[in-house]
Amino acid sequence: MKTAAADEDLESPLLADGGGEPAPANAAAAKAGGSACYALVCALLASLASVIYGYNRGVMSGAQKFVQADLGVTDAELSLLIGATSVYSLAGSLAAGWACDRLGRRRTVALAAAMFLAGSAITAAAAGYAALMAGQLVAGVACGFGLVVAPVYIAEIAPAASRGFLSSIPEIAGNSGILLSYIADFALAGLPTWLSWRVMIGLGAVPPLFLAAAAVLAMPETPRWLVLHGHPDEARRVLARTGGTAGDADRRLQEIVASVQEAAKRAGSGSLSTGGVWREILLRPTPAVRRVMLAILGLQVFQQASGVAALVLYAPRVFSHAGITSERAVLGATVLLGAAKTAAIVAPLFLADRLGRRPMLLASAGGMAASLLVLGLSMRQGAEAEASWWAAGTCVAAAAAFMATFSLGFGPVIWMYGSEILPLRLRAQGTGVGTAVNRVMSAVVGMTFISMYEAVGMAGSFYIFAAAAAAAWVFVYTCLPETKGRSLEEMEALFDSAGAALSPRAAPLS
Numbered sequence: 001m002k003t004a005a006a007d008e009d010l011e012s013p014l015l016a017d018g019g020g021e022p023a024p025a026n027a028a029a030a031k032a033g034g035s036a037c038y039a040l041v042c043a044l045l046a047s048l049a050s051v052i053y054g055y056n057r058g059v060m061s062g063a064q065k066f067v068q069a070d071l072g073v074t075d076a077e078l079s080l081l082i083g084a085t086s087v088y089s090l091a092g093s094l095a096a097g098w099a100c101d102r103l104g105r106r107r108t109v110a111l112a113a114a115m116f117l118a119g120s121a122i123t124a125a126a127a128g129y130a131a132l133m134a135g136q137l138v139a140g141v142a143c144g145f146g147l148v149v150a151p152v153y154i155a156e157i158a159p160a161a162s163r164g165f166l167s168s169i170p171e172i173a174g175n176s177g178i179l180l181s182y183i184a185d186f187a188l189a190g191l192p193t194w195l196s197w198r199v200m201i202g203l204g205a206v207p208p209l210f211l212a213a214a215a216v217l218a219m220p221e222t223p224r225w226l227v228l229h230g231h232p233d234e235a236r237r238v239l240a241r242t243g244g245t246a247g248d249a250d251r252r253l254q255e256i257v258a259s260v261q262e263a264a265k266r267a268g269s270g271s272l273s274t275g276g277v278w279r280e281i282l283l284r285p286t287p288a289v290r291r292v293m294l295a296i297l298g299l300q301v302f303q304q305a306s307g308v309a310a311l312v313l314y315a316p317r318v319f320s321h322a323g324i325t326s327e328r329a330v331l332g333a334t335v336l337l338g339a340a341k342t343a344a345i346v347a348p349l350f351l352a353d354r355l356g357r358r359p360m361l362l363a364s365a366g367g368m369a370a371s372l373l374v375l376g377l378s379m380r381q382g383a384e385a386e387a388s389w390w391a392a393g394t395c396v397a398a399a400a401a402f403m404a405t406f407s408l409g410f411g412p413v414i415w416m417y418g419s420e421i422l423p424l425r426l427r428a429q430g431t432g433v434g435t436a437v438n439r440v441m442s443a444v445v446g447m448t449f450i451s452m453y454e455a456v457g458m459a460g461s462f463y464i465f466a467a468a469a470a471a472a473w474v475f476v477y478t479c480l481p482e483t484k485g486r487s488l489e490e491m492e493a494l495f496d497s498a499g500a501a502l503s504p505r506a507a508p509l510s
Contacts, residue, residue, distance in 0.1 A: 039158055039242040043166040045219050046153045047173035048211040049109060049146035052116045054177020055184075055204045056139050058338065061313055062185025062331055066197035073129055075450055081132060082313055083447030085140040090439035092144020097432025099145070101277070104229075105153040105222045105428075110215035112149060115142035117208040124202035139204075147435045152428055155419035156222035159243045159252075160487045164352030164416060171412030172345045178312060179338035186331040224424050227256045255487060259424050277429045288496040292421050295480055295495075296434040299361075299414040302472035304441030306368055307465030308406055310449045311337065311399055317450075321458045322379060322395035323388060333396045337403055341411070344404035348412045356484040357417050358476065364409025365473035369466050371401040376462035410472065420483055421491045 060067075060082060067073055073081070092115075099108045119139025126132040150170040158166040184203055188196050223242075226235035232253065239249035280289060311318065315334045324330050348360060375398035381391040422430040453461045481494060 036159075036162065039162065039166060042157050042219055042242065043154045043169050045211075045214040046109060046150045046157075047169045048207060048214065049112055049116075049150045050170040050173035051177040051180075052113075052204065052207045052211065053143050053146040054174035054179075055181045055207070056116070056120065056143060056177075057174075058178035058181035058312060059185065059200050059204060061315055061334060062182060062189065063197040063200045065316070066189075066193050066200075067132070070194050070197065071126075071128060071132070073132075077129060079447050079450050081129075081136060083443045084133065085136045085143070086309075086439045086443035086446055088137050088140025089144035089147065090436045090443070092141035093148050093432050093435035093439055094144070095141070095432075096145040096148035096435075097429040100149055100152055100225075100428035100432075104225055105149060105156065106215055106219050108145065108149045109153065109219065110212050112142050112145035113208040113212035113215060115139070115145065116211070117205050118142075120201060120203075120205035120208075124198045124205070144435065144439060147438070148428070148432050151415045151419040152431050153219075153222060155416075155427070156224045157220075157238075157242055159248075160485070162353070163420060164357075164484065165349055167416035167419065168345070168349040168352055168412045171407070171415060172342070172349060175338070175342040175345045175407060175411070179335070179342045182331070182335045182338040186328070186335050189327070189331060223253070224256055224427075227253070227260055228424065232257065256424070277426055281426055281430055281433060286496075288493075289423070289426065291495045292423075292491075293430065293433070295421060296418040296430065297437050298475050298479065299410075299418065300434050300438040301441055302365075302468060302475060303410050303414055304438055304445055305465070305468035306406070306410065306472060307372065307445060307449075307462065307468070308403075308411075309442045309445040310461070310465070311403065313446055314449055315399070318379075318399065318458065319392070319396065321453075323392040324396075336396065337399055340400035341403035341407050344407035345412060347408055348416075352413060352416060353484060356482045357413050358480055358482050360409040360413050361417075361476045361480065362409075362473060364405050364407075364411075364413070365469055365476060367405025367408065368402055368410065369469035369473065371398050371405055372462050372466035372469055374398040375402060376459045376466060379457075379462060380459035417480070417483065421495065423491070 064078055064082075068075075068078060096108060096112075099111060103111070115138055119135055119137075119142050121135075122138055123132060123135030126135055150173075151167065154166050154170065155163060181200070181204075184200050188200050190196075191199060220238045220241070221234070223235035223238045226232070226238065235256065236249055236253050239252050243249050243252055280286070281293065285293065315337050316330045319330045319333045324333060352360060375395060378391050378394035378398055381388060381394075418434050419427065419431055449461065452464075456464070483491065483494065486494060
């Protein structure tokens, strides 16, 4: 039996809308503006998880040198520690799909906040390598949760007209977190060695407190999860707060209900269970689901194969190999890298719904390939001519260009694209699978980069990444249809057409 208290918990204490009376006609415009603001606030709150993820991801770039000096960690141990964090986030991303479906999107955000807090605290207090690994285990699982729950929450809370805008916010937030970690590394580098890295990492325990409070007090549950679990009245109230007029809310609610009913009818009465979802994704997918998963997994593989993790995690090493010898100059160049990545990420916020997803992904992949090629050439010149200032400058400029072009598409848009093309019944688990593949690829890059550049040279490593970026361009061009302007409930029909996914030029979508 559903109680009033349970309903309030699903909706969140601050969602109350004054009894549900419809707004007068002459207040419709004001209500629509308020709905847009409410959806934006919800997206910003959910994106705090991405800020924390970015900080945890980037802080070790500058802290690793001090960790090695203080605790005697070797290069091999460091590579294992950094790569293992991505493996742990793989486990977290898979568990997050289950948690999102069972606990709800909002409660999963709160759970992720608690794990981020614990992971940062344990790592900062570590007195040895084993404790470092334990702290990164907790933080890595939290990262997996954060990567899954924020895109899913925002995709489901956002109206179709502004989904591209709102779905870009987590990537912007993640890049802002990385930039903040680089700034913290630069600012705290002058502290005693034993203290500097602990403060750098420990600062990451502060934002989770705000995220947990937001999840408990201010964020509503998503309407699609509410419908899926038998709470249509609560779903309508959330839709009315995020989607404009009462008529819009009713229309969107009918679309969601119809989508859920059709999913149950097509897949059988057990289709909405966790086991049924996994069977439909992995064992017996329909042609449409198979194409959706191909698109998601391909984008995730190519994002990490382009080497972004190598620059995020090892930028100081890269710049040192380019001939930059000053420690502060190396950290300052790393801050510049984070600033370029964060500044460029703003563009998809405004262009994704105007230009479409495909053009942004194609431009991004092309720019990444070109900048990585230049970066490899500059590293080769730097190795041949000692202390070549122009080679070092070209290296920093090319790395910044790579980060900027990455942020134009392959940073934010793949998460937006993946979260919106999955059918409702598969969205949480499907996003978890995509994120898991992303984490595996990130772990491979993080664990092997030092060994790779020792084997083929720093220049050769970036040539390999450039080839992967070029392959990503081909994949997007041949396999991905446009999704701009379509509702979430239309996506399965879009991919149900064999020609749409395989020949997007033959069936242009607006």
